[in-house]
Amino acid sequence: MKAVLIQLLLVGLMLMMGGAVASDRVSLPKYPQPVGDQCVEPTDIMRREHMNFITHQRDETVYKGIRGIAARHSLKDCIDCHVGYDAQGRAVPINSEGQFCESCHNYTAVSIDCFGCHRTTPDEVSKVRQFTGKP
Ligand code: HEC
Numbered sequence: 412m413k414a415v416l417i418q419l420l421l422v423g424l425m426l427m428m429g430g431a432v433a434s435d436r437v438s439l440p441k442y443p444q445p446v447g448d449q450c451v452e453p454t455d456i457m458r459r460e461h462m463n464f465i466t467h468q469r470d471e472t473v474y475k476g477i478r479g480i481a482a483r484h485s486l487k488d489c490i491d492c493h494v495g496y497d498a499q500g501r502a503v504p505i506n507s508e509g510q511f512c513e514s515c516h517n518y519t520a521v522s523i524d525c526f527g528c529h530r531t532t533p534d535e536v537s538k539v540r541q542f543t544g545k546p
Pocket residue numbers: 465466468469470472473478482484485486487488523524525526527528529
C-alpha cells in the first residue's frame with residue numbers, strides 16, 4: 412500500500428513538473444539550480460530512476476571497485492553538481508531544508524539514510540572544479 416501511494420505521488424509529481432500543469436497555484440519543491448546543462452542521464456529518467464542508478468553504482472563500487480570517471484552514477488557527483496551555496500559561498504548540506512535531495516523527498520515523503528555516512532557537501536578538492544570550471 413505504501414509503495415502504491417509513493418508511486419501515485421511520484422506520477423503526480425512528474426505530471427506537475429512536466430511544466431504544462433505547473434502554475435502558481437501548486438507549490439512545487441524549490442531547490443538550487445544544478446551546475447551544468449545536463450544531468451548524468453536525461454532529466455525525466457533521473458526523476459524516476461535516480462534511486463536505482465545510485466544503488467546500482469554503490470554495488471559496482473563496493474563489490475567491483477569501480478570508482479572515479481568510470482563511476483557514472485557516483486553519489487559524490489550528485490552532490491558536486493546539485494549542492495547549493497550560501498551568501499558567503501559556502502556549500503549548504505544537500506540534505507538540509509530547501510536543498511536538492513531534501514526538498515523533493517520532503518515533498519514526496521521519502522526519507523533516506525545515506526547521509527549518515529556520505530558527505531552532504533562537495534569534497535573541496537574534488538570534482539567541483541571539474542564540473543564548474545571554477546579555479
Ligand atoms: C553505514 C554507512 C553507509 C550508509 C548508511 C550508506 N553508505 Fe554508501 N557507501 C558506504 C561506504 C563505506 C562506501 C564505499 C566507499 C568506497 O569504497 O569508495 C559506499 C559507497 C557508495 C557508493 C559508491 C561511491 C560513490 O560515492 O559513488 C554509492 C553510490 C553509495 N554508497 C550510495 C549510497 C546510498 C544511495 C545510500 C542510502 C540509500 C548509502 N550509500 C548509504 C557507506 C554507507
